[in-house]
Amino acid sequence: MNSTPHLHLSGCRFVAVYHLSGPRDEALARAEDICLEQTVEYPEDLIPRQDIRDQILGRVTSFEPLDDERFEARIEFPIETAGDELPQLLNVLFGNISIKPGYRLMGFELPQELLARFRGPRFGRSGLRDLLGAYDRPLLSTAIKPMGLSPAELAEYARQFALGGIDLIKDDHGLADQPFCRFEERVQLISDAVRQANHETGLNCIYAPNITAPVDQIVDRARFARRAGAGGYLVSPGLVGFDTMRLVADDDQAALPILCHPAFMGSFTMSPTGGIGHGALYGQICRLAGADVVIFPNYGGRFSFSEEECRDIIRGTECRMGDLRPIFPSPAGGMKVDRVAELCRFYGNESVLLIGGDLHRHGPNLAENCRRFAELVRENSTPAGNASKDR
Amino acid sequence: MNSTPHLHLSGCRFVAVYHLSGPRDEALARAEDICLEQTVEYPEDLIPRQDIRDQILGRVTSFEPLDDERFEARIEFPIETAGDELPQLLNVLFGNISIKPGYRLMGFELPQELLARFRGPRFGRSGLRDLLGAYDRPLLSTAIKPMGLSPAELAEYARQFALGGIDLIKDDHGLADQPFCRFEERVQLISDAVRQANHETGLNCIYAPNITAPVDQIVDRARFARRAGAGGYLVSPGLVGFDTMRLVADDDQAALPILCHPAFMGSFTMSPTGGIGHGALYGQICRLAGADVVIFPNYGGRFSFSEEECRDIIRGTECRMGDLRPIFPSPAGGMKVDRVAELCRFYGNESVLLIGGDLHRHGPNLAENCRRFAELVRENSTPAGNASKDR
Numbered sequence: 215m216n217s218t219p220h221l222h223l224s225g226c227r228f229v230a231v232y233h234l235s236g237p238r239d240e241a242l243a244r245a246e247d248i249c250l251e252q253t254v255e256y257p258e259d260l261i262p263r264q265d266i267r268d269q270i271l272g273r274v275t276s277f278e279p280l281d282d283e284r285f286e287a288r289i290e291f292p293i294e295t296a297g298d299e300l301p302q303l304l305n306v307l308f309g310n311i312s313i314k315p316g317y318r319l320m321g322f323e324l325p326q327e328l329l330a331r332f333r334g335p336r337f338g339r340s341g342l343r344d345l346l347g348a349y350d351r352p353l354l355s356t357a358i359k360p361m362g363l364s365p366a367e368l369a370e371y372a373r374q375f376a377l378g379g380i381d382l383i384k385d386d387h388g389l390a391d392q393p394f395c396r397f398e399e400r401v402q403l404i405s406d407a408v409r410q411a412n413h414e415t416g417l418n419c420i421y422a423p424n425i426t427a428p429v430d431q432i433v434d435r436a437r438f439a440r441r442a443g444a445g446g447y448l449v450s451p452g453l454v455g456f457d458t459m460r461l462v463a464d465d466d467q468a469a470l471p472i473l474c475h476p477a478f479m480g481s482f483t484m485s486p487t488g489g490i491g492h493g494a495l496y497g498q499i500c501r502l503a504g505a506d507v508v509i510f511p512n513y514g515g516r517f518s519f520s521e522e523e524c525r526d527i528i529r530g531t532e533c534r535m536g537d538l539r540p541i542f543p544s545p546a547g548g549m550k551v552d553r554v555a556e557l558c559r560f561y562g563n564e565s566v567l568l569i570g571g572d573l574h575r576h577g578p579n580l581a582e583n584c585r586r587f588a589e590l591v592r593e594n595s596t597p598a599g600n601a602s603k604d605r
Numbered sequence: 606m607n608s609t610p611h612l613h614l615s616g617c618r619f620v621a622v623y624h625l626s627g628p629r630d631e632a633l634a635r636a637e638d639i640c641l642e643q644t645v646e647y648p649e650d651l652i653p654r655q656d657i658r659d660q661i662l663g664r665v666t667s668f669e670p671l672d673d674e675r676f677e678a679r680i681e682f683p684i685e686t687a688g689d690e691l692p693q694l695l696n697v698l699f700g701n702i703s704i705k706p707g708y709r710l711m712g713f714e715l716p717q718e719l720l721a722r723f724r725g726p727r728f729g730r731s732g733l734r735d736l737l738g739a740y741d742r743p744l745l746s747t748a749i750k751p752m753g754l755s756p757a758e759l760a761e762y763a764r765q766f767a768l769g770g771i772d773l774i775k776d777d778h779g780l781a782d783q784p785f786c787r788f789e790e791r792v793q794l795i796s797d798a799v800r801q802a803n804h805e806t807g808l809n810c811i812y813a814p815n816i817t818a819p820v821d822q823i824v825d826r827a828r829f830a831r832r833a834g835a836g837g838y839l840v841s842p843g844l845v846g847f848d849t850m851r852l853v854a855d856d857d858q859a860a861l862p863i864l865c866h867p868a869f870m871g872s873f874t875m876s877p878t879g880g881i882g883h884g885a886l887y888g889q890i891c892r893l894a895g896a897d898v899v900i901f902p903n904y905g906g907r908f909s910f911s912e913e914e915c916r917d918i919i920r921g922t923e924c925r926m927g928d929l930r931p932i933f934p935s936p937a938g939g940m941k942v943d944r945v946a947e948l949c950r951f952y953g954n955e956s957v958l959l960i961g962g963d964l965h966r967h968g969p970n971l972a973e974n975c976r977r978f979a980e981l982v983r984e985n986s987t988p989a990g991n992a993s994k995d996r
Contacts, residue, residue: 221753221785254751255777257962266753294784295752299819301844302781305868309778309844313871313908313938360645361686362612362657386646387700390693393685394612428690429820429848453692453700455846457820477696480704481880482872489872517704547704571648 221265227290229275229323230307234285235316235487244316245274245287251310253295270295284487286320293328300332300457300503308490320491321498321530329536333464337471337506338539339564345445345471346381346418351595352558354379354588355473355507355544355568358404359386365400369407371580375573376411376419378584382507382566383408384448385424387475397423397435398442405443420445422473429458436468446471449505452478456503463504473544474505483523492523497530501541507566512545512557521560525601532564542566551576551583554590562599567591612656618681620666620714621698625676626707626878635707636665636678642701644686661686675878677711684719691723691848691894699881711882712889712921720927724855728862728897729930730955736836736862737772737809742986743949745770745979746864746898746935746959749795750777756791760798762971766964767802767810769975773898773957774799775839776815778866788814788826789833796834811836813864820849827859837862840896843869847894854895864935865896874914883914888921892932898957903936903948912951916992923955933957942967942974945981953990958982 232248234241249272250258261267269292276288296303311317335341343349356375358368368389375383383404391397401423408421425435425447432454436447449472451459462468474496482490490499492510500508508531511517513524524545532540545561546568557567569587576583623639625632640663641649652658660683667679687694702708726732734740747766749759759780766774774795782788792814799812816826816838823845827838840863842850853859865887873881881890883901891899899922902908904915915936923931936952937959948958960978967974 223785253779254753255779255961256751257966260962260965261751261753262758263753266751270751270753295779297781297783299781301817301819301841302779302783305779305781305817305841305844309841309868311871312843312869312875313867313902315875315909360647360652360657360661362645362652362654362661367653388644388646388686388693388696390688390690390696392688392693394614426692426696428692428852429846430852450692450696450700452703453696453846453848455820455844455849457844458846458849461819461821476704477700478703480702481875484703484706484879485872485875488875511704518706570646571651574651575648 221269223269223292223294226293226325226327228293228296228325228328230289230291230319231321232287232289233280233318233320234287235283237283238279238285241285242277245277245289248272248289248311248317249274252306253291255310293325296328298331300460304456315488318488318491319494321494324535326536329538332502333504334502334538335504335506335541336463336469338541341539342471342506342542346420348381351563352561352591353381353542353566354591355382355384355566356380356573357384357386357568357570359570361386361388362394365395365403368400369403372404372421373407373411374580375584376408377415378581379415379417379588380419380584382420382422382446382473384422384473387424387426387448387450387477389424390426398438401439401444402442409443420471422446422448424448425462426450426453429454432458432462433465433468436462436465440468440470444470446473448473448475450475450477451500451503452476456499459505460503471506472504473507473509474500475509476511491526492519493526493530496527497533498535501531501535501538505541507542507544509544509546509568511547512549515548517547528601544568546570551587551590554587555594558591558594558596560599560601562602563595563597565599612660614660614683614685617684617716617718619684619716619719621680621682621710622712623678623680624671624709624711625678626674628674629670629676632676633668636668636680639663639680639702639708640665643697644682646701684716687719689722691851695847706879709879709882710885712885715926717927720929723893724895725893725929726895726897726932727854727860729932732930733862733897733933737811739772742954743952743982744772744933744957745982746773746775746957747771747964748775748777748959748961750961752777752779753785756786756794759791760794763795763812764798764802765971766975767799768806769972770806770808770979771810771975773811773813773837773864775813775864778815778817778839778841778868780815781817789829792830792835793833800834811862813837813839815839816853817841817844820845823849823853824856824859827853827856831859831861835861837864839864839866841866841868842891842894843867847890850896851894862897863895864898864900865891866900867902882917883910884917884921887918888924889926892922892926892929896932898933898935900935900937900959902938903940906939908938919992935959937961942978942981945978946985949982949985949987951990951992953993954986954988956990
């Protein structure tokens with residue numbers, strides 16, 4: 215075999231942080247395994263060239279106990295292994311080891327050389343606030359549903375939400391392009407309704423239709439929605455891939471804020487010792503893939519996230535990632551109007567509070583129910599929530 | 606609210622099968638929750654129209670104990686809820702409930718009305734055998750690696766594999782488009798090397814480059830590879846989304862067999878009581894999304910699947926799904942030449958045996974090592990493996 219070629223990598227590396235299970239020797243073996251499995255995926259003794267060993271393999275740069283059965287390892291990889299591509303970056307971070315129990319990806323730190331290849335969120339917190347003209351308070355959000363209503367019925371709900379002062383109205387993530395509720399008709403009617411309501415209120419309520427769709431149609435749906443007057447998009451990257459959300463975020467003809475929905479993503483965080491940590495997934499990965507708002511199940515609702523896991527998501531939405539904008543955490547999932555004070559205390563102003571069904575539970579006047587929600591948020595807004603202060 | 610509109614759904618429904626955790630009453634509550642959560646995602650008492658209750662909601666059609674703490678529920682959904690779209694079908698099957706512990710998707714049955722919207726595998730088992738001219742035995746597969754070798758070095762490996770009688774040579778899934786190994790150069794050199802070897806042997810060895818890439822580039826990479834002479838593709842749907850693999854499978858200018866790699870998919874099966882069952886994921890979903898061969902970690906290797914889980918994958922690759930072709934299960938992950946007899950007994954002829962690094966461990970003559978692998982497979986081939994017989 216000709217062994218003349220030599221690698222000339224930059225030496226620039228990115229860092230991934232893992233929690234590894236087992237007693238010390240097993241966890242350390244897992245850390246060393248990551249260095250091979252996530253790069254060459256090849257027995258170390260058979261690697262045919264020394265420069266591959268020296269330059270391509272991952273390197274454990276720290277290994278510390280969290281308790282007797284869990285260790286935190288920081289591992290560096292050459293930026294060249296990720297190419298310029300989000301799917302390949304995810305592959306190096308967690309491709310094959312996703313299949314092995316005892317490895318959990320907790321976060322990552324990318325140098326500017328690698329971050330420069332990703333635009334990230336087009337709007338982020340400040341850009342979205344500017345579009346809405348809403349400052350110094352949490353943003354208000356709701357979903358139009360249930361599936362089965364006609365586009366005209368959904369548009370009437372949206373009109374009332376906009377009249378009531380909701381900032382962000384999203385489609386239910388189950389509204390796609392169904393025979394009983396076609397995408398184009400729905401998006402046009404609801405966009406018109408929200409525009410008319412904004413004219414009455416003087417506010418800038420944004421309607422974000424669900425554009426989650428076959429990947430060869432999703433950009434077309436985004437562009438259609440923008441032309442119809444929509445102000446944002448709902449995308450479920452669990453259903454279409456993180457890079458498909460990135461594609462929408464990068465499209466200059468789409469160019470509206472993206473709300474990221476967690477559908478089909480639950481398995482990533484389900485196992486406490488495998489999978490991906492909440493902050494790494496809902497915060498860092500979704501942010502890198504272009505989300506401006508990341509929706510996740512709030513603690514204490516009908517889902518199962520803990521306060522600590524929700525804190526970790528907040529961390530991921532705002533931790534330093536080069537020039538990538540911080541994005542909004544948006545707790546959701548069975549949230550109730552009578553919990554607004556508590557939510558404001560926990561999340562603080564830099565959040566999007568999403569209340570769905572419960573807005574329908576307080577009498578038939580939806581706009582009035584929204585005004586009550588808005589009033590409670592104004593009364594309870596607090597610059598920094600406990601979730602941030604505690605950290 | 607105007608309640609004039611009425612739903613006129615076909616009444617045609619598809620079935621999803623779940624394993625639900627908990628004592629009987631809790632598990633039954635989970636089954637009933639699925640009916641709402643996966644359709645209207647709305648409190649039942651607030652649903653504004655009776656026809657939505659009657660026609661849109663999921664229905665539990667059976668609920669049986671597996672043991673004291675686990676129940677199997679069959680739930681029917683109207684085909685209209687899925688539209689004509691794979692992402693939305695996945696959303697109805699497992700979108701929001703993916704985030705709730707205690708719900709595991711084990712399989713699904715789609716009526717012809719819904720299946721007709723998906724092409725599925727373009728080749729399947731019989732189509733791939735016809736391309737290779739290889740019948741009545743397991744197919745032989747290997748990967749070219751490690752990352753860090755130049756395209757010319759990888760091409761030399763590929764040439765030797767092809768000379769040695771390997772049927773399917775795939776890129777390592779970590780080879781993307783990196784500065785030290787560019788996609789186009791690699792694909793061209795390796796395609797040329799395999800073509801030349803085929804000319805010498807008279808065989809039809811297929812080279813499947815890794816086309817996993819940003820979603821807006823993946824179809825272009827597939828078409829480039831085909832023009833360069835590649836005979837198949839490697840796609841990791843965990844990294845780019847199942848619908849992106851479907852897009853490649855459906856592209857008439859790409860039109861080559863797809864090998865599906867499990868990178869980043871491990872979290873789906875990691876939790877025993879949540880996530881997706883092995884057969885539903887690696888078998889049914891990957892098949893619906895157009896894979897012709899599905900690669901997964903064999904039992905007893907460095908990953909963690911059990912024999913029973915591998916059997917479940919086989920089931921998913923060949924169970925009745927309307928006219929969708931059966932596809933090949935391809936056990937991989939630390940497989941060794943000296944286990945070939947056992948693998949043949951377990952998997953039988955309808956499999957693709959993928960041995961990577963171990964082919965390099967038996968002396969420097971790679972082609973000779975492959976011939977030994979091929980010889981062992983011929984000696985041990987058996988029409989139906991134990992894995993199928995046992996079921």
